[in-house]
Amino acid sequence: MKREVPIIVTTVAGIFMILEYFHNIPGLANGAKELQNWAILVAAFALALAAINLAARHLRNITARHQNAVHSGLLLASMFATVIAGIFFGTDARAFVFIFDNIITPCGSAFYAMACFHLASAAYRAFRAQSGQAAALLITGIIVMLGRAPIGDLIHPYLPKMATWLMQVPNLAGMRAIMISSAIGMIGVSLRIITGIDRTHLGMGQE
Amino acid sequence: MDVLMKLGDIDKRVLYVLLVLVLLIPMVRPIGIRISISHWTTKAYEQLSRLEPGDTVICDFGYNVDGAPDVEPIAKAIFRDLFDRNIKIITVSLNAQGPMIAEKLLLPYEESGKVYGTDFCNLGFMAGGETALAAYARDLKRTFPRDWRGNTTSTLPILQGITGAPDTKAWIFFTDSSAEAWVRQVGDLDVPMIGAVITVAAPQAEPFVHSGQLSGLLTGLRSAAEYEIVTNRPGGAVAAMDAQSLGHILITIFIVFGNISYFVKRSKELAGREGVQ
Amino acid sequence: MLVAGRVAGLVSLLTIFITMMLGIRRAHTSLPTIRRIAGLEAIEEAVGRATEMGKPIFCTPGWSDITTSTAAPTFAALDIIYYAARLAARYDTEMIVAIAYPNVYPLTEQVVRQAYVMEGKADRYNPGTVVFTSPEQYAYTAACLGIIQREKVAATILVGHFASEAINFAEASAAVNAISISGTESTYQLPFFTAACDYTMIGEELMAAGAYISEDPMRLGAIRGQDYAKLLAFLWILTGAICSTAGFNWFEAILNF
Numbered sequence: 181m182k183r184e185v186p187i188i189v190t191t192v193a194g195i196f197m198i199l200e201y202f203h204n205i206p207g208l209a210n211g212a213k214e215l216q217n218w219a220i221l222v223a224a225f226a227l228a229l230a231a232i233n234l235a236a237r238h239l240r241n242i243t244a245r246h247q248n249a250v251h252s253g254l255l256l257a258s259m260f261a262t263v264i265a266g267i268f269f270g271t272d273a274r275a276f277v278f279i280f281d282n283i284i285t286p287c288g289s290a291f292y293a294m295a296c297f298h299l300a301s302a303a304y305r306a307f308r309a310q311s312g313q314a315a316a317l318l319i320t321g322i323i324v325m326l327g328r329a330p331i332g333d334l335i336h337p338y339l340p341k342m343a344t345w346l347m348q349v350p351n352l353a354g355m356r357a358i359m360i361s362s363a364i365g366m367i368g369v370s371l372r373i374i375t376g377i378d379r380t381h382l383g384m385g386q387e
Numbered sequence: 388m389d390v391l392m393k394l395g396d397i398d399k400r401v402l403y404v405l406l407v408l409v410l411l412i413p414m415v416r417p418i419g420i421r422i423s424i425s426h427w428t429t430k431a432y433e434q435l436s437r438l439e440p441g442d443t444v445i446c447d448f449g450y451n452v453d454g455a456p457d458v459e460p461i462a463k464a465i466f467r468d469l470f471d472r473n474i475k476i477i478t479v480s481l482n483a484q485g486p487m488i489a490e491k492l493l494l495p496y497e498e499s500g501k502v503y504g505t506d507f508c509n510l511g512f513m514a515g516g517e518t519a520l521a522a523y524a525r526d527l528k529r530t531f532p533r534d535w536r537g538n539t540t541s542t543l544p545i546l547q548g549i550t551g552a553p554d555t556k557a558w559i560f561f562t563d564s565s566a567e568a569w570v571r572q573v574g575d576l577d578v579p580m581i582g583a584v585i586t587v588a589a590p591q592a593e594p595f596v597h598s599g600q601l602s603g604l605l606t607g608l609r610s611a612a613e614y615e616i617v618t619n620r621p622g623g624a625v626a627a628m629d630a631q632s633l634g635h636i637l638i639t640i641f642i643v644f645g646n647i648s649y650f651v652k653r654s655k656e657l658a659g660r661e662g663v664q
Numbered sequence: 665m666l667v668a669g670r671v672a673g674l675v676s677l678l679t680i681f682i683t684m685m686l687g688i689r690r691a692h693t694s695l696p697t698i699r700r701i702a703g704l705e706a707i708e709e710a711v712g713r714a715t716e717m718g719k720p721i722f723c724t725p726g727w728s729d730i731t732t733s734t735a736a737p738t739f740a741a742l743d744i745i746y747y748a749a750r751l752a753a754r755y756d757t758e759m760i761v762a763i764a765y766p767n768v769y770p771l772t773e774q775v776v777r778q779a780y781v782m783e784g785k786a787d788r789y790n791p792g793t794v795v796f797t798s799p800e801q802y803a804y805t806a807a808c809l810g811i812i813q814r815e816k817v818a819a820t821i822l823v824g825h826f827a828s829e830a831i832n833f834a835e836a837s838a839a840v841n842a843i844s845i846s847g848t849e850s851t852y853q854l855p856f857f858t859a860a861c862d863y864t865m866i867g868e869e870l871m872a873a874g875a876y877i878s879e880d881p882m883r884l885g886a887i888r889g890q891d892y893a894k895l896l897a898f899l900w901i902l903t904g905a906i907c908s909t910a911g912f913n914w915f916e917a918i919l920n921f
Contacts, residue, residue, distance in 0.1 A: 202674045204667055216518055219731055226766035230796035233769065237795060248814070271487075272535075280452075280487055284800075288453035291802035295828050296634070298835035300406055301399040302860040304641040305838060308649045317859070318646070322639055328609065330420040331632035340423060347590060352597070355590050355851050358867040360897060362849040365871030366736035367680050368890040373739060377688075377882050378874060381742045383774035453802045454828070516732045564827055565852070568733065575669045587828060587852045 187376040194374035235259070258283075320346055392655075395648025402641055409637050413629035420632050422625065427596065428613040431581050431603025435465070438556055440473040443545065445527075445552060447520075447560040447569070448478060448485030454563020454585050455488065460611030460624040461583040462492055462561050468618045470496050470506075475545055477527070477555070480512040481520050481568065486535040503536070504543045511535035521572040524558070525551040552578040557602075559583060566592040566601065574600045581605070671921045680893040687889025691881045696888040698876050703845050703863040704744070710819035710843045711751040719818035720758035722811060723748055724833075725772060726824025726848065727804055729765040734825035736871065737849045738768060741824035742775050743874030744847065748821055749779030753788065760811055761794045764804040769796045805829040812836045822861070823847040823870060834860035847873065 193215060199205070200212035238252035246252070265275040309315035326332045327343025372378040438444065446465070450458045469476060478489040489509050493501075501507055510531040513519035523530035527549065528540045540546055552558050558578050560569045563585040573580055574595075579602040584592050586607030595601040605614060608631065611624035666674065687696070714721045725741035728734035745761060752759040761776060763769045773794045780789040797807035809832060812820060820837040822830070822844065830846070830853040837844035838860065846857040847865030857864045865873065872890075875883035907915035 198677070202667055202670050203665055205665065212518075216515055220514060223731065223767050226770060230763070230766040230769040233796045237792060251810075277487070280484075281491075284484075285452040285455070288451060288800075288802050289456050291805055291832075292453050292456055292828060295831050296410075297403050297406060298831045299856070300402055300634075300638045300641065302831060302835050302838070302856070303638050304397075304399070304402060304645050306859050307642045307645060309646055310649070318642065322642065325635045326639060329632040329635040330422045330609075330612075330628050331636060333421060333423050344425070348593065351590055352593055356594055358849075358851050358854070359591070359594070360901075361894060362851075362867040362871070364680060364890055364893050364897060365868035366733075366849065367677065368684060368886060368893075369736040369740055369871050369874075371681055371684060372883065372886050377886055378739065378743070380746050380775060380874060380878075381739050381771050383778040451801055453800075565850075571733075585828070589852075591851045 183379075183382075186382050187379060191374055191376060194370070231259075320350075391651045392648050394644040395652070397641070397644065402637075405637055406634060409633040410630045413633055414626065417626055418629045418633075420629050422609075422612055422616055422628055424613045424617055425610070427593075427604045427606065428610050428617065430596070431605050431610075432614065432617045434579055434581060434602045435468065435557065435559075438469070438472065438474050441475070442556040443475040443477060443549060443554075444469065444557040444559060445555050446476055446478045446489070447481055447558065448489050449481040449568070450488070450561050450563035450585070451482060451484050452488065457585045457607045458561050458563055458583060459488070459492075460608055460622075460627075461605045461614065464611050464614040464618065464620070464622065464624065465559060465583070466492055466496070467620055467622075468614070470501060471620075473506075475505075476507040477545060477549075478507070478509045479523055479527070479531070480510075481516070481560075481562075483512050483514075486511045490535065504538065505545055508538075508540075508543050508545050509535040510540065517568050517572050520568055523551075524573045524576055527551060552576045557581060562588070564588060566595055566604075570595050570600045579603075583610070669920060672919045679896060680890070683892035683896070684886045684889035687887070687892060688882055688885035690888065691885025695881055696884050698872065698884060698887060701865060701869050701873065701876055703847055703865040703869065704747075704873055704876055706843065706845050706863045707744070707748050707821065708751060710821070710845060711748065711755060711757055713843060714752075714818035715755040715757045717818045720760050720815050721748065721752060721819040721821065722760050722762070722808075722815070722817040722842070723821040724762045724764075724808055724824070725768060726822070726826050727764045727801055727829060728768075728825035729799075730767050730771070734849075737823075737825045740871050740873055741847070742771060743877060744821065744823045744870075745772065746775045746779050747873075747877045749776045749793075750783055753780045753783035753785045756785075756788065758790075759793055760815065760817070762804070762808045762811060763794060763796050764801075765799050766796065769794065801827060801829060805832055808833060809836045812840060812842070816840050817842050819843040819845070821845050822857070823865070823873075825850050826853045826857075828853075831856040831860060837861070 196215065197212060200208040235256060238256050241252035242249045262279055265273065265279055269275050307318050307321065309318050323339065324343045324346055326335060327339040332339040332343065369378065446462070466476070478493070480486050480489065486509055493507055493509060496507065497503060510527060511534055513523055513530055515522070519530070528546060531540050534540050534543065549555060552573055553576050555578060558573055558580045560566070560580070561583045565588055566582045566584055569580060569582065581603040582592055582595070582601050583605040586609070589604070589606035592601065592604055592606070596604045605611070608624055608627055612628045615622050615625050711721060723745050725738050725745060728738045730738050749759060759776070761772055763772055776794055777789050780786050797804045811817070812833070813836060817840060820833065820842050822833050823846065826848050827850070830848070834844055834846065834857060844861040845863045846861040847870040848854060848857060849867050849870060854864070854866060872887050875887045904915050
């Protein structure tokens, strides 16, 4: 029974949502909305469970005087401060807006900017013309990188045109191929889950 | 020979420091490299320039603050253009951080005289991902009974006569991920849709412009700079373009260094093997 | 009764379902051979290396939830994590799995625990193996980078849906000399993974991974069925291209029906 119930729930919910998407049957839309509300409720409980896991792990670090106990302390303090500001004062209150504007926003932007540095070092480390294919990747990469920046025009007026052609012809063709095959693959995975063929996520891995 | 070989082993911290310098210096002392206008930006601008004063557009905020450095300059450039032409803006958010980001961008216009509820409004965020998007694209007031500021949406003058996206003149979405959600959920509604996506998502979004599912596409900081230029309102994005150009040049130089070193090492190895034989 | 504009989508869905069922049916008589997926085969090498070095392996099913359109790559990633966890349990290698979204956390814990049970080592399962980080993109990124750097992991398995954090993970792996195995359907992150990781599973390879690993006839048959669907899609695209070039609009009308 432990094995069958989750599969039955998945199948019924999956078929219901598919029917709702494709059909205008009165009542189905409300039912689908209700199912989505349930999903939000389940997500809230999952969040509580995950938050407990996070807090417990970092509390363990602190009590065990782990070498990163200070980091764990900082994490717990900021987590509880944000939770208290959001729950007790509301997300439009000054305390929460302060956290959002002065901590979350600059930290997020800093991390996004970090990708630029990692990208630079990855390009320096990995872009070697070791084979014909690698050389093609290297050359097209440089053309696109320079051609898409304003400096491309100054280097050679044809460079931006080449970059645009590369992006809109060979790149687009490849992207479309990957998108279409991924989409079919995604539909396949979803159908396999709905029909109960795939059930690893339920802790029912194959031998 | 040794020097050439060492070109491939430069400490990455040196690269990082140089990158900081080439990005920072042009911000302080701009060089003024000329920016050409791409086909995509022209297409998006042409679509938006057809709007008349008094028309209403929906701006959907689907990015986090993390993606803001690349996407937000587009939102700023479009807001400035639309508000200057007295076009009304309704903001909605597919992302939880969206309403706060929208509030921040709308505040300067409110301070300069635009009236909340008449010239613009912020309907807030609706949980539920694509399902929520599909719902509010079809019925704004039903999906958002109250706006982000707590007003009853049915009383807002800007929403009078507007049920969903087809009653507006354009749908502009800003996202730091894929454009697919909007293409799937808003694409079949009768409204021109313009995507403003993070630079790395551009190749994924471009097929939707070709297929006509998007009426225009703006991608990252470069498009923001181009939009600022076509609307004759140069701002922060234009200033950042010099930094981008120099950054790309530096990375290219380091890639060339790496390859010189690789070929020198390889030729030395080959010569060594021939010597042994 | 049917929603206008979605009929073509329904027909496509039913076609894929039928081809999948045909593939499964055929699998009862002849098992399909799936081509080698280098990224998957490298997982055993990666776990072996970690075992020799006495260092942990790091896994993450990406920055995605199971309630959005990125659910399928997340489920596919769980299949790979299950496989890696079984290997880790078999060789007594430490494993750390970082999770971004709360919904994915209980599922992953279940999957990893089950892997230990299947290897007969339920008592060796450490509840700290699966760690929740944050659904905030860069809080998740910071947590993962911290784990990779502090634990000096021997291998990183980055599978599922990723956004701009992909390049950060790949570079952090290189910085600690870890073998990096990645897989994503996210077309705009694939170039970064391909350039910076040792092995990359591209698009549908990730989706097919579960079937490849399990060697289950039903799942392998379903993959063959998907290939039939791809063949039909190819013919459909070809017909569409010819019709559009020749100026016949009826093809577009069918798609919009």
